[in-house]
Amino acid sequence: MPATNASPDPLTLLRSGAPLTQSLPEQIATQLSERIVSGAYTPGQRIMEQAVAEEFEVSRGPVREALRLLEKEGLVMILPRRGAQVTNPTIEEVNEIFDIRAMLNGLRDRLIAEGKQREQLVPVLERDIARLAQTAAVPGPGDEYIEIVLRLNRLLTQAAGNQRLQAILGSLAVQTVRYTRLGLSTPQRRRQSVQNWQSLLRAIREGDGDAAERIARQRVIDSRNAAVEHLRAQSA
Secondary structure, three states, rough: OOOOOOOOOHHHHHHHHOOOOOOOHHHHHHHHHHHHHHHOOOOEEOOOHHHHHHHOOHHHHHHHHHHHHHHHHHEEEEOOOOEEEEOOOOHHHHHHHHHHHHHHHHHHHHHHHHHEEEEEEEEHHHHHHHHHHHHOOOOOOHHHHHHHHHHHHHHHHHHHHOHHHHHHHHHHHHHHHHHHHOOOOOHHHHHHHHHHHHHHHHHHHHHOOHHHHHHHHHHHHHHHHHHHHHHHHHHH
């Protein structure tokens, strides 16, 4: 498969806790998922197996398996006799996914605030959240801000020490990264977001599990609401 010189994409960041070696279908899935997240493949667009196979110079078998992986992550749906199509979740589905994620993020951050490893974690959080504050008001789509948020979420998910929770949150993060981008697409929303992150840092530093859980939920709900507002505007 041809090599690329692109910088790490959001899906690579989300999956970087996985083993460094990926199978051929997983490599193709990562490339395709980045295109879906970036908008290069738009909702409802078909992904043609033969075209992808020719691009990556592979047979259609690995491409078909890559598309099945993307289907599990909610990025495409495979239709009988029509192949793979980029998903276009309804506002109701987005609400459902983010609501689940809010509850689980709350549990995750409570575990961290009440856990023994928080003292080692705080300096890393301080560094990255300080960088968030620096980039929050930068004009544009906020690519650097979003990369830092994804890295922070992955760090917290791993630090919680619960493998089942890590697996579920990892899957939900992949499903929602498109809408996380929408929800953080303006400097105003990023300033609101960084205030939530700063509050979470204080709660973790103080070992306040109740506050950490409440702030984590609110942070996801704010992102959900902003993403839904964008979707409604697009549909209008």
